[in-house]
Amino acid sequence: MSYSGKFKVAAQGIYSSLENIGGAKYDSKAKYYERLVGTETFNCIFWACSRKELQKFAATAILHSTGTLLDVGCGGLAQTSDLYQATTNDCTLFDRSLEMLKIAQGRLLEKTGTLPSNIHLLQGNAFDIPFPDNTFDNICSFGTIHLFDNKQDFVNELLRVLKKGGRFYFYTMTGELTVGRIFMKLLRMNHEFGEVWSEKQNLSLFNSAHLEVQSYRVGSVLFIYGQKIG
């Protein structure tokens, strides 16, 4: 899949589906955020979940799936850059923030100096994904659902572009444990997070006869995956 000619160029090697490429919320804090979430200490203290757990789950989507993959809110690949270096799947890394995509690109270039030809960087809005229904074999989104108040709209838009028979992989932070809940509520007061939801509330987002859903939780992190069956 090539985006040359389909989308405008936002920066070298990065395409954009947006009118306005600047001004994303994460642009100003991209570097700081990426350094923090890439540490074991941060994930263990605030989410009671190791990076290894996050990466193990991400590997099922990125390395052990087959076909095309869309990663929505990919960020700077703090947990996933090694997986994207290793996969041979055709992957679209999609984020609203150009600065995050630049960090992602930098991480991918670090090892070989060239961007793998199966990896595409695309700026866009998760609530208005610039692809028709049933486009991708797999979709994933890590550490994102909790950011939004309109969580159902977010999930529905991602599932819209997933093919029937395709697989989805999400993980999100929940308010199940005290430390994580307090942290999330503080960030919510600062307009960084959406409403803090429990495991049960998050799973209700996937209540549909068209989905086969499985889940498990480690600490505050809820892992949700499954298949679109109709």
Ligand SMILES: C[S@@+](CC[C@H](N)C(=O)[O-])C[C@H]1O[C@@H](n2cnc3c(N)ncnc32)[C@H](O)[C@@H]1O
């Ligand atoms: C908490 S970070 C997670 C990054 C990465 N998935 C990870 O696990 O480290 C959330 C990411 O979602 C992106 N994002 C936020 N709102 C978005 C939107 N409406 N459309 C696309 N990306 C969005 C942010 O720019 C940021 O990179």
